[in-house]
Amino acid sequence: MAIGIFDSGVGGLTVFKSISEHFPNADIYYLGDTARVPYGNKSKETIKRYSSECADFLIKRFNVDLIVIACNTASSYAIDFLKKKYGVPVIGVVIPGARRAVSVSKNARIGVIGTRGTVRSCSYYDAIKNISQNVSVFQKACPLLVPLVEEARIDHNITDIVIKEYLDELNKENIDTLILGCTHYPLLKKRIKMLYSNLNIVDSSEVILGYIEKLGINFRENSIREIFVTDKSESFSSLVFQILGEVEIKEVFIEQPF
């Protein structure tokens, strides 16, 4: 069996990387929908359609037996729809992240940062409340963090100003745990930890590994790694390099007639 991972762009390579390192022998296929990135500001219907086209590609072309949705926005809006449509397990990043946060928070006050779409969907909020009604959840959309990461402004005073603008507000709510609800944010983890050493940081790209293990799937073990994007522009190459170093990336067309 093989693992298929998709994301709106190349940020999800943080998830690909963690899964690759944890399951070194498994066959793993990644698709980044860079022709239509970002998903974060788009509507639920559009995101369901795009997600379905991504999943179709991975299932029909590589016969993957597990779909991992690396994108938080797609996990928020499309996971139930994909689970119903396909007969394979689908793991998103939201529920694993929510569970980990609830288990590590000591004061039951959790912050969530993400794109506008993720925050508006209230998916982390709902997932946490489903686990425990007694936890207080504070959400904050941080739409400027993705472009700052993509522009490699990770160790930069502008990024610190923006992080503080967003996180001071959450920190005032006396949270002790922060969910990084976007695939790009793990690249800012060191910076956020430095600025807010009081917070437990929950990084979904690490948390989902346990979920994949629990499925007890026997993966095909040829160590195949293939990375596809729907638009091969040079713009994202610095982000890919920051995450994975030098890798081969192929372009593919996935849009389907409406």
Added chain:
Amino acid sequence: MAIGIFDSGVGGLTVFKSISEHFPNADIYYLGDTARVPYGNKSKETIKRYSSECADFLIKRFNVDLIVIACNTASSYAIDFLKKKYGVPVIGVVIPGARRAVSVSKNARIGVIGTRGTVRSCSYYDAIKNISQNVSVFQKACPLLVPLVEEARIDHNITDIVIKEYLDELNKENIDTLILGCTHYPLLKKRIKMLYSNLNIVDSSEVILGYIEKLGINFRENSIREIFVTDKSESFSSLVFQILGEVEIKEVFIEQPF
């Protein structure tokens, strides 16, 4: 006859606004491809395909007699292709902007700012060099300015820092004229003028008016204004409001089978 304007998103409403004010009686249709915004970081082939789908919608649905490409990236990559494909005049923002810049520059040193796509295409560079070999052109991609405008950080210290990071470099080249090569930038015009009072600022949304007049077209004069987007998310509503105030926007699907 009617005017059709398209853009990758709603930034092109700066162009719609200027045309609307200048031709108050003309019928004007606008399409923003918000389902696939931004174009700036995507490849030439993808941008040609998207632009063609936008033009098809305006021509087939409203029988427009003039296409204005408000998007700098699409003007850079797709204008020749659209001119060949359709039998109507197509006006982009690049050549008008280039001509104005050459005519106002006294020292023949011109700066151009835009998205990565616009800068990489060298379209302003080529257009200026076609007019005069003696002009020196200095380009700078400013990919963080679009998200800052979209997040309404117009009068904000972060935006000043980012503008200075990008423009100090151009200013050192002793330019006297700066082309705002992206539809979002007119919203930063006041800020840029304040920081760099030495520069002539060329805003294509104003420059193209003369080009439309010169076509001598008798427009249908029912003052119809219709604005369409391919994804009606709330995220861009603050930008629309900043440009136009309260307006009605309709959603439409334009993707075609490959």
